[in-house]
Each structure stands twice: as structure tokens, then as C-alpha cells.
Amino acid sequence: MTADRYGPDFEDLMSTVEFRVSEQAHITVDTEVCRSCTTRACLHACPAKLFVPTADGGILFNYEQCFECGTCYLVCDADGAITWSYPEGGHGVVFRTG
Template identity: 50%
Template sequence: MRSKALPQVGSHEPQGANRRDRSLIHESIDERIANNTFFVDSKAHIVLDGSICKDCSDKVCVTACPAQLFVELYDGTVGFNYEHCLECGTCLILCSHDGALKWNYPRSGQGVNFSYG
């Protein structure tokens, strides 16, 4: 009775890789984000009340946003630029201050268009 040969460790294609040139493997997160296109809606899908953020001690949105769209301003408030938002919801999940953030998906046809699906 013959047994099936086990696949070698590391012999499979990594998920999400371009099978022809494996280019995705060698791109940093910043390079992948730079390939996305954005259809900026005139109506912001995220509204931030930066004055509420003034009382926040950790301002986790500033460090957690993968697109780096939140900025702590000189007066302790937080500023936000929605135009290049990845719509991941990280800010909404991590914000612990009620009313500081209002988040909705952009209108149909607006927002981010991911290059890698």
C-alpha cells in the first residue's frame, strides 16, 4: 500500500500573492495603500468632534489609523482628513468617547477602491 507524499513545507503559494511575479510579497503596507484610488465624496462619511478628543488621554486614533489621517493639534484637539480613508473602521472600534466620532460608509460609488480586491 503506497502512501501519499506529504507536501513540502513552504511549497505552496502565499495567499494574496501574484502568482506570476510574487510582487505583493515584496510590497510594504504603505506601497499597497498607495496603489488604492479614492473617489472623494463631497459629504464626509466620518465626522469628528475634535473638542471631545481634547479630554482623551491616549488619542489612540492618531496612532491606530493605518492611513494616518488623524493628527493631534497644538491645542490638544484632534484633526481628521477623510479624503483618503480606507474605511476599515479602526477609529470607530477604538474610540471610547461617546459622540467624538460619527462614522458611515460613503455613498454608493464614493470612497476607496482597493487595488488588491
């Protein structure tokens, strides 16, 4: 693992993470609700940067590399915009050591 005065680089950290992607998304985003959002907190708060604004004012969420931290759900102030649950058994993020 490469390290500098700021710690390990992002690529090294990501090499210790495995994503077991389910066909069923564990987070869904209601684009219609998102269109009226003025803060777009999910765009800025998601540590994996998985929320992307669309040209028509909505939000696209790419769940495949989600850390399952729940930050998006906590910062969203638009009722019903984000539905969050844990991935079905055997799927989701797996943090490995070494």
C-alpha cells in the first residue's frame, strides 16, 4: 500500500473493497421528488460520489459501488426521495484486510 503524509491513496483503499452486486437495487431514488430539491445534499454527501444530476433535473443513483453508509438517506430532506434498505443476503460491500 502506498502512503504519503495524507495516508494511503484512494486506489489502494479501493483495492481492499469488494462489491457483490445484487440485481435488485437496495437504494431507489424518486426522480420526481428530486426535481424540486434545492440543496441536492446527496450529490455532495455521498463518499462514493454515486449520485449524478441528470439533464432533466433529476438524480441518477448508481448503487453498484455503494458503501452502504446511509449518508444519502440521512442528509436528504425531501420526504420520499430516497428509499434505503440493506442489500439482500450475500450482496453488498465487503471490506477485506490485507
